[in-house]
Amino acid sequence: MFDFTQITLVIGKVDPSTQSINMIGTGFLVSNDGKVVTARHVVGNETEGLCVLWPHIPNINAYQDVSDSSCKPVSAVIVDINPITDLCILSTDLRFSGSLPLLESLDNILVGEKIGMFGFPHCVMGRRVLTYQETEIGAKMLLETSGIKSKYATINIQTRPGQSGSLVFNVKTGAIIGLLIGTYAPSSGVIIAGINPHELNQTSYCISANHIKEML
């Protein structure tokens, strides 16, 4: 199994009133000189206070102590945003000497083929557990923003807050084929306890990694 523990990162934001770090989503390294990709909606519009957390475990089989709140933050700055695809590139001082997985288009994987995903479900609630999930590509889709169509895939799994920006890869080749963006949830006209009921019975989708590659 490919282990992307060392390149999958928590995206954080410093709370200026307490100087503590709020975990706001997932991202992953896409260059040896510290560029990190995540979803634009994870970081919002302002660069101030953004950081990434240095990996806290050596490999995915290590026990993750959920009571351990220590972390090594590294400052991050927004260097590019594509509001059409909801992608964002951050620049950090992280340096990675290993070889990074290739970024490939969803063109290179078939519906029904296995994919793996590394991310931090529930990190927005203060829980830091790097989690590996495996599923299949359920469909390939063209989704539109302002009339511009981009490549996405439905993945046959439900996802949780904090997983936006997760690394999605082809389990056969290890190439990164996408980044988790969100889930299909049309407006239901009803909000119960702040939740649109359609978000509870969801299909998740990721955007094709070729849209990341074109930003680098």
Place this chain on the structure above:
Amino acid sequence: MIEIDNLSLDEWYTCLKLYQKNIIEQLVAKYGEERAAEEWLMARGPIQTATFGGVQTNKNESYWDRFKNEFDKLICGHPDYENEQKKFMYAGKPIGLSSVTALSTWLSPIICVSPAILVPAIILVLHTTSKMGIKAYCSTKHFAAN
């Protein structure tokens, strides 16, 4: 008064990354220049998508309105931008390709968006304004008192 270089849209596009140029060209073909700039600034990824995680943002906030208001103030001689206007005039050169980064850096903290997202919108409104002529463009602008 500040002047803007009389450049073609293709010349302004040289400030953009290739993927931005591809998107902006499609937006301009579909909506026209000013609306394309607005669509770019206000886009939030595909519709009917629930996102998981991230900072709280006001989804109704119009970055476009703020951007346009600040841009107009800068170009049309509003006192809020006196220093910036002087810098351009002392430089003795019209606003051109080399000014786009400075404009995005000035406007970014005022509009509360990263400079990275502003560049395509800036080149589109600069081109629109230069086509119309700054005098004609500014004659239609009326700023609320501070």
